[in-house]
Amino acid sequence: MGEPHGVGVVGLGVILDAYLTTLAEHPGIRIAAVADLDASRAEAVAARLPGTRASTVDELLAADDVETVLDLTTPGAHAQVALACAASGVNHYGEKPLAATLDDARAVVDAAQRAGVRLGCAPDTVLGTGVQTARAVVDAGLVGQPTGAVATWVSPGHEAWHPNPDFYYLPGGGPLLDMGPYYLTSLVHLLGPVVAVTGSAGRLRDTRTIASGPRAGEVIPVGVATHVAGTLEHADGAISTVTVSFDAAGTRARPIEVYGTEGAVAVPDPNTFGGEVELLTRGGTAWETVAPRAGFVDSSRGVGLLEMVGAAGLGGAPAEARASGAVGLHVMEVMTGLLESAVSGRRTTITSAPARPALVPLTPSGTWRLS
Template identity: 60%
Template sequence: MGDPHRVGVVGLGVISRAYLDTLADHPEVSIAAVADLDASRSAAVAATIPGAEALSVEHLLARPDVQTVLNLTIPAAHADISLAAIDAGKNVYVEKPLAVTFADGRSVVERAASAGVRVGCAPDTVLGTGTQTARAAIDGGLIGRPMSASAVMVTPGHERWHPHPDFYYAPGGGPLLDMGPYYISALVHLLGPVRAVTGAGSRLRAERVIGSGPRTGEAIPVTVDTHLTGVLEHTNGALSTITTSFDGVKTTASPIEVHGEAGTLAVPDPNYFDGVVRLFTLGGTEWRALEPRAGYAEGSRGVGLVDLVRADDERPARAGGDVALHVLETMTSLLRSATEGRRIELSTTVERPVAVPLTPVGQWKG
């Protein structure tokens, strides 16, 4: 093993803690610098990571020993920060979604290719034992030919727990762009790329009330649809239905179900790395739990960046920019379809990422 891969983190909001818990003491990664619009937050985080320096965004991007920028800013800033990092000769790993618009996402991927640097993007949860065990079951023929799938995410809204939920209800937010990356990325891993979509959307109310933190009781405007549903036509002929909602209270639906000629798989929530995969076979009488058979065991956010660092010309990054761009086009096309009332064919496609063999935590986390 050579010197650790040096990472600079931009954006130190709520999600950053999960990444830093994974990466701060990883033997293959070194957190060289951190940056945030709040300089005091940068200083406080840097003080918890040996060797890390609190910098401005500009100085972090200019630092020559930073090899990869971990972009954890709000969605509206994803493209700008990623493009600036690429222009500085850095690889980028960005929190989902890749960008707010498909055009911006395509610019990130194309500029990275021209610059000879790599792009990775969350979610990496789909590399855990939950989604990967389900994929192994499909690839192993346990449900026969897969014909269809359903994906369901229903919640009353993030303002109930997030102290600053404004961006969830502004352009670039909403349940599809926020949570859809988990479900659509999982469907791509399970069933392959999407060729066309049809979508519909609605909005329950014009404002939301913050339920926690220093702004409790403050009303914020809602300027995006908060319930999206759609049909994904996969290249292999399978049809997936997806529902993402900030308007419901609860659901009994499995997060994902995949139906084949010989059986059905109940797939755990792709917002998490693990969970039990259940199989019901044709002619059977009950669900059967499958033992984990693939994926990064005990995965945690940041494993996708480790996977990117380990990738090479023989094995591309599994949470790569190509997958993220295809997922982004799928989502933005669903939003367009909901607005325009028509079926939309996608311009991108992608190879299913290389499956993750069952990898004990000690082999990926060190």
């Protein structure tokens, strides 16, 4: 293989280590530089990674050995970093959501297209064997004609565990923009793009109290909807319902179930890469576990970046990444549409229409790790 692909990381918070599990020792990747608003944090991370230097964002973007930026900043900074990448001719792969607002997400996609750079967007959890095996079941016709799906995620709120949860309750946050991308992106992979949505949204409290860390007991404001429910109309006729909440103690509902004329498939947690897929066929009395038949095996965050740059063992870089900016924009429009519908009381039409991402073939970890 050729020289490792040079990556610069911007934003070195809680999620960083999950990405380093995939990227730090991958032979096709070299983490050339890291940057953070806290310069001491950048120095500490660089010291952990042989051959990596701490830098400012401007220095990182100007560096000859940085081909792709991994953007792990908070949602409010995603558009700023992505637009700077496009202006510098550097690829951008970022955490979800693509941007904090739909207008910013559109601007990011337009800038990347004009600059001719690649644009990827989490979540890449949907590329693991969990969602991809369920997708293969649907594609094989084992549930017949898909008629719909139900997706559910609820919790009491991230302030229960996160030491700095402020951004979860600011524009770009909330349960929909934080956790919704896992579920909505999965539904796009499973059932294709969405053409219209209808939503309802509420907020039970105007403040939250941090429960852990040095700021425990501090009260923070809530500026977003904290319970959202909605209906998605897919282009092929299936209808999905979605509920996401920071206002509930818990649920026994499966994360996602897809229903069809001849069966149903239970999809594992889309915030993970694996998990059991179960199939119930028409007339059957028991759910049966489906062995992994598609997706990256034992993968972790960062595999979407690998796939985007052609380092995931599937051949060269694809024409369109599976964890793409186009899908990220579509999911952002769906989420914005749900919130707009909740305010207007009317059905919202979705104008973006990305191609349904290609199925990931069953890819052993030894392949995508290139070890």
